[in-house]
Amino acid sequence: MKRIKVSNNVIRRLPRYLQKLDELNASGVDRISSGELGRQMSLTPSQIRQDFSCFGEFGQQGYGYNVSALRAEIAKILGMDRNFTAVLVGVGNIGHALIDHFSFKHYGVELVSAFDVKKDVVGTKIGGMEIYDMENLRAVVDELKPDIAVLCVPRFYANDAAKTLIEAGVRGIWNFTNVELDIPEGTTIVENIYFSDSLLALGYYLSERIDEMEAKAAKSRGV
Amino acid sequence: MKRIKVSNNVIRRLPRYLQKLDELNASGVDRISSGELGRQMSLTPSQIRQDFSCFGEFGQQGYGYNVSALRAEIAKILGMDRNFTAVLVGVGNIGHALIDHFSFKHYGVELVSAFDVKKDVVGTKIGGMEIYDMENLRAVVDELKPDIAVLCVPRFYANDAAKTLIEAGVRGIWNFTNVELDIPEGTTIVENIYFSDSLLALGYYLSERIDEMEAKAAKSRGV
DNA sequence: TAGATTGTTAATCGATTAACAATC
DNA sequence: TAGATTGTTAATCGATTAACAATC
Numbered sequence: 001m002k003r004i005k006v007s008n009n010v011i012r013r014l015p016r017y018l019q020k021l022d023e024l025n026a027s028g029v030d031r032i033s034s035g036e037l038g039r040q041m042s043l044t045p046s047q048i049r050q051d052f053s054c055f056g057e058f059g060q061q062g063y064g065y066n067v068s069a070l071r072a073e074i075a076k077i078l079g080m081d082r083n084f085t086a087v088l089v090g091v092g093n094i095g096h097a098l099i100d101h102f103s104f105k106h107y108g109v110e111l112v113s114a115f116d117v118k119k120d121v122v123g124t125k126i127g128g129m130e131i132y133d134m135e136n137l138r139a140v141v142d143e144l145k146p147d148i149a150v151l152c153v154p155r156f157y158a159n160d161a162a163k164t165l166i167e168a169g170v171r172g173i174w175n176f177t178n179v180e181l182d183i184p185e186g187t188t189i190v191e192n193i194y195f196s197d198s199l200l201a202l203g204y205y206l207s208e209r210i211d212e213m214e215a216k217a218a219k220s221r222g223v
Numbered sequence: 224m225k226r227i228k229v230s231n232n233v234i235r236r237l238p239r240y241l242q243k244l245d246e247l248n249a250s251g252v253d254r255i256s257s258g259e260l261g262r263q264m265s266l267t268p269s270q271i272r273q274d275f276s277c278f279g280e281f282g283q284q285g286y287g288y289n290v291s292a293l294r295a296e297i298a299k300i301l302g303m304d305r306n307f308t309a310v311l312v313g314v315g316n317i318g319h320a321l322i323d324h325f326s327f328k329h330y331g332v333e334l335v336s337a338f339d340v341k342k343d344v345v346g347t348k349i350g351g352m353e354i355y356d357m358e359n360l361r362a363v364v365d366e367l368k369p370d371i372a373v374l375c376v377p378r379f380y381a382n383d384a385a386k387t388l389i390e391a392g393v394r395g396i397w398n399f400t401n402v403e404l405d406i407p408e409g410t411t412i413v414e415n416i417y418f419s420d421s422l423l424a425l426g427y428y429l430s431e432r433i434d435e436m437e438a439k440a441a442k443s444r445g446v
Numbered sequence: 447t448a449g450a451t452t453g454t455t456a457a458t459c460g461a462t463t464a465a466c467a468a469t470c
Numbered sequence: 471t472a473g474a475t476t477g478t479t480a481a482t483c484g485a486t487t488a489a490c491a492a493t494c
Contacts, residue, residue, distance in 0.1 A: 009461070011427050015420035019403070033475060045475090046463050053477055061476040062470040078423045079430035093323055097316030098418075107422050147429060172429045174422060180242070189432060191425035195321075195416065197238035199330050199397060200301045202414035204234050206370060206395045207302035209412060232485070256451060268451090269487050276453055284452040285494040 006054045013051055014074055016041065021071040033064035080108030085146040086174075088114040089161055090153035091121055091131055094176050098150060099127040112144055137161070141168035148172045155179050162188075229277045236274055237297055239264065244294040256287035303331030308369040309397075311337040312384055313376035314344055314354055317399050321373060322350040335367055360384070364391035371395045378402050385411075 020041055024032060034045035041048075052058050052065075058073050059065045075081065086109050088095055095114065104111045116122060117134040124131055132140055141149075141164075149165045151158065151173055158177040165173065165188075172189045175181055181190055243264055247255060257268035264271075275281050275288075281296050282288045298304065309332050311318055318337065327334045339345060340357040347354055355363055364372075364387075372388045374381065374396050381400040388396065388411075395412045398404060404413055 007461070011424055012420070014427065015417070015423040018423065019419075035475080044463060046465095047461090049475095049477065050462075057477065059476050060470060061468070062474045064475065077427065077430075079426035080423070082426070082430060082433075084426065084429065093316060093320030097320050100316055102418060104422075107419055108426065109422065148425065171432065172425050174425055189425065189428045191421050191428070193416070193418065193421055194238070195325060196242075196330055197235070198414050198416050199327075199332065200238040200241065200303070201234055202371065202395050202397055202412065203302035203305070203307065203331065204237065204300065205412045205414070206307065207300075207305060209394065210305075230485070258451080267487060269489095270485090272451095272453065273486075280453065282452050283494060284492070285450045287451065 004054060010051050010054055013043075014078055017048075017051075018071065018074050018078065021067055021074065024067045025071060030067050031064050032067055034059070037065075075108070078108075082108065084109045084148055085112045085144065086110065086148035086150055087112060087141060087144065087146045087170075088150040088152065089134075089137065089165070090151065090157075091116040091118075091126060092152060092154070095150070095152035096126060098152065098176075099129060109148065111150075112146060113140060115140070138164055138168055141165060141170065146170060148174060150174045150176070151181075152176045227277060233274050233277055236266075237301055240271075240274075241294065241297050241301065244290055244297065247290045248294060253290050254287050255290055257282070260288075298331070301331075305331065307332045307371055308335045308367065309333065309371035309373055310335060310364060310367065310369045310393075311373040311375060312357075312360065312388070313374065313380075314339040314341075314349060315375060315377070318373070318375035319349060321375065321399075322352060332371065334373075335369055336363060338363075361387055361391055364388060364393065368392060371397060373397045373399070374404075375399045 017037075020037070034048040037043075038045040038048055049059075052070075055077050056073065058070050086104060088099060088111060091099070091114050095116075099111070099114060111129065113132055114126065114129055115132045115134045115137050119133075121131050122133045147170070149162075149170045149172070151161060151165075153161050155177055158175075158179040159182055162173060162175075162181045162183065166183065170188060172191065173181065173183075175190055175192045178194055178196055180192070183190055240260075243260070257271040260266075261268040261271055272282075275293075278300050279296065281293050309327060311322060311334060314322070314337050318339075322334070322337060334352065336355055337349065337352055338355045338357045338360050342356075344354050345356045370393070372385075372393045372395070374384060374388075376384050378400055381398075381402040382405055385396060385398075385404045385406065389406065393411060395414065396404065396406075398413055398415045401417055401419055403415070406413055
């Protein structure tokens with residue numbers, strides 16, 4: 001695979017391509033052109049071809065792209081075939097929800113263990129997986145050497161937990177804590193899920209929409 | 224407030240400014256320059272001033288910005304003072320986690336009711352809020368006229384629920400279902416939280432990092 | 447006042463779109 | 471073969487950065 005520098009915008013579109021191709025596969029479509037894909041995803045055909053061309057030549061002139069072959073290429077680009085392992089830290093509601101309902105396996109990630117501080121949770125099983133005591137985090141992570149840590153602890157503990165995880169050699173943190181982690185430059189890759197940012201953006205767009213509608217209403221009254 | 228067309232990139236930075244300003248406020252900082260803010264947020268001072276100038280003139284030459292005044296302006300831009308109301312649909316793990324741990328109030332949104340299909344949940348209270356039967360969704364939403372619906376139902380029901388909500392006049396959907404909702408153009412504003420996209424992006428960056436490290440190792444062996 | 451820092455205009459950079467030769 | 475569609479190069483568009491006059 002080529003390893004040229006690819007812009008973040010392109011990276012963020014890759015999972016959307018993957019999802020769409022899965023959908024096409026499921027509905028029995030086995031080939032698609034950039035034109036048709038663009039129509040379905042509200043992207044220009046040019047952009048789609050540019051995006052793919054960052055990674056190789058996956059299409060065929062006069063034909064388009066084979067859906068399942070392209071899907072496989074994108075899965076590979078996203079590292080879905082690398083058998084990443086993950087530990088989940090903090091089995092509160094969100095952590096619990098992820099264990100129960102998020103199909104890590106479907107994205108090529110194996111969830112190998114989970115941790116919590118609450119003594120009544122430690123030792124129980126959730127989704128078939130035993131919950132370990134947070135006190136053993138360092139030891140177990142040293143032992144299992146997971147690639148990824150899914151961080152779901154309360155805000156207050158976020159940075160401490162992150163520090164331990166990084167010292168134990170975790171390479172990526174999937175951060176649900178809504179805290180901007182204070183990570184030494186160039187060590188671990190952090191991917192944040194900031195619920196609040198998303199809700200606030202929605203608030204912005206709602207406000208904008210409402211203002212527009214009111215402006216229009218005021219104008220039509222004024223005529 | 225100005226209502227010029229503001230790019231999505233700018234909108235997505237606003238919640239980050241808000242968070243940083245809250246942090247500065249909490250640590251007793253009451254004024255800051257675009258230079259210092261840029262240092263702390265890894266943005267250029269130019270970008271920060273450009274961003275703010277989309278909405279007005281919030282600073283003062285030779286002084287910088289008053290932290291709490293600027294915070295208030297951004298909160299307003301994000302609609303945090305509009306008293307938006309929300310209903311939550313689907314009290315599984317994620318829905319439950321949001322009710323228990325996400326401070327809607329802190330972002331200016333009031334969660335007014337929640338719905339589920341499971342008869343053993345309906346009628347109980349979660350976080351002090353009664354859970355209504357999904358069968359009454361349309362009726363209750365017609366009655367309460369919430370601005371926002373927080374969609375946490377299983378994938379399969381996502382589009383049906385969205386349809387009902389839109390018909391009942393909901394203006395925005397905060398979508399946790401990982402399904403790209405099929406919404407008539409220009410009606411409701413949808414803000415998606417796609418967990419999987421985020422994990423896959425992490426997978427990409429991890430893969431890239433690993434490849435780089437291996438390339439480096441191979442090179443040093445070759446020397 | 448002198449120094450600092452804004453808001454804004456101009457310059458640069460990067461991302462998206464268009465065009466088209468190559469070719470299946 | 472003729473038509474379709476790619477991959478890529480060039481053109482355009484938009485976002486970021488730099489520069490600087492205005493001014494607190």
